[in-house]
Amino acid sequence: SQTIHQWPATLVQPVGSPLSLECTVEGTSNPNLYWYRQAAGRGLQLLFYSVGIGQISSEVPQNLSASRPQDRQFILSSKKLLLSDSGFYLCAWSGPLSEQYFGPGTRLTVT
Amino acid sequence: AQSVTQPDIHITVSEGASLELRCNYSYGATPYLFWYVQSPGQGLQLLLKYFSGDTLVQGIKGFEAEFKRSQSSFNLRKPSVHWSDAAEYFCAVGGDTGGFKTIFGAGTRLFVKA
Numbered sequence: 001s002q003t004i005h006q007w008p009a010t011l012v013q014p015v016g017s018p019l020s021l022e023c024t025v026e027g028t029s030n031p032n033l034y035w036y037r038q039a040a041g042r043g044l045q046l047l048f049y050s051v052g053i054g055q056i057s058s059e060v061p062q063n064l065s066a067s068r069p070q071d072r073q074f075i076l077s078s079k080k081l082l083l084s085d086s087g088f089y090l091c092a093w094s095g096p097l098s099e100q101y102f103g104p105g106t107r108l109t110v111t
Numbered sequence: 112a113q114s115v116t117q118p119d120i121h122i123t124v125s126e127g128a129s130l131e132l133r134c135n136y137s138y139g140a141t142p143y144l145f146w147y148v149q150s151p152g153q154g155l156q157l158l159l160k161y162f163s164g165d166t167l168v169q170g171i172k173g174f175e176a177e178f179k180r181s182q183s184s185f186n187l188r189k190p191s192v193h194w195s196d197a198a199e200y201f202c203a204v205g206g207d208t209g210g211f212k213t214i215f216g217a218g219t220r221l222f223v224k225a
Binding site for chain 1: 143145147152153154155156157160162201203205206211212213215216217218
């Protein structure tokens with residue numbers, strides 16, 4: 001069966017510091033991968049999606065970037081965090097009907 | 112434009128009472144429809160999905176949803192709510208014309224009172 005991992009689970013970072021969040025999927029090959037952000041009490045905002053290694057589509061202009069160095073690895077990065085980057089970050093992969101399977105999420109607090 | 116509307120920001124029901132969460136969508140082709148549930152501090156879990164066939168679909172945890180094309184709706188129901196059902200529920204639409212993206216509604220927060 002497929003599983004999806006995210007780490008770290010929680011992160012507190014100062015403004016201006018770099019960021020790296022990692023997501024890995026097991027049990028499936030060549031998945032479509034997604035990064036979402038969820039602000040407190042808000043819905044999901046799609047940040048990036050990827051249909052293959054090195055293929056990244058950005059949905060929202062911001063100071064975040066994503067990379068997919070391996071088939072089942074998806075990384076979210078920033079060179080300099082802003083206060084507005086605080087939120088709950090979710091990674092997901094999609095099945096054949098575009099149904100999405102989510103990881104446990106990373107709670108990021110920028111101070 | 113593709114969109115999903117969940118008219119109710121939050122709903123409160125008594126434990127043991129029935130539940131219906133509303134969802135309306137706008138989509139240019141045959142939609143694939145989904146309901147997800149999110150407990151506080153956790154990721155989203157797929158409750159059920161519809162892509163064709165029987166318009167009444169069964170999901171996990173005793174939930175069901177009915178696709179009504181004429182009303183562009185996909186409402187989620189449960190005959191008897193348990194306290195553990197308190198969570199945020201998201202309706203979503205995807206499909207061929209959506210490319211690789213799924214459009215999520217803003218969510219409905221369910222409160223269950225004893």
